[in-house]
Amino acid sequence: RDEVEDEGMTGISTRFILKSIDAALADSTKNMITPLSIRDSLIRQVKEQIVSPEDRKFYLQFLQKVLHEEYLSILEKEITKAFVSAYEEQAESLFDNYLDHAEAYVNNTTLKDRVTSEDMRADENFLTSIEEQIGIKGSAKNSFRADITSYMFSKLRRGDVIDWRSYGPLKEAIESKLVASVRDISRIVTKSKSRDNKQQKKFNAMVQTLIDTYGYNEESAEEVIKFASNNLWRDS
Known part of the structure; x- marks a missing residue:
């Protein structure tokens, strides 16, 4: 109790927040509000309603810097997911190629080039370009490739359908590769x-x-x- 003597007596009130949301709705010409319009409304309300220069500076810095950066982080995750969904075919192609090359690497065999039909060795540069997206480096690549090959083919033997989302770490790597x-x-x-x-x-x-x-x-x-x-x- 001693640490929060002024609890509820300082800071921004819920009424202030609701007023800002109401203002954002009233100002909207498209019958909608977004995180951006609410943030802009909060900034206007702070400039108009907060009397203390020190408090006004504090809240504006929070809205224009801290909140801005946090929202960008959230927005980037949302749009990244939307971006990957738009590139579904590329994600599946990366998955198929990775699995083919990982299998050839693990078994020390060759595979057919999909364009020329010529025999080729596993493309380590390609495998590494995927794995480095999730920090798989050095000797860790061997166990990662063996694990994913074993996991995928065990699913196939059980009659399960596999795609690029089937193995969490590889899914994450493919997403990172696509948005790199x-x-x-x-x-x-x-x-x-x-x-x-x-x-x-x-x-x-x-x-x-x-x-x-x-x-x-x-x-x-x-x-x-x-x-x-x-x-x-x-x-x-």
């Missing part, structure tokens, strides 16, 4: 006139994932994607 090139994401989320047909389809898939998974509508999804392109990947 920020420039690719940036090209998709920039202005619509710069997208080709293929990119437009992927953009639409990203929007749909945000709608289905996180509860956005189409306009709010496009708004946060545009915000991400201006704040997460503008230097790519």
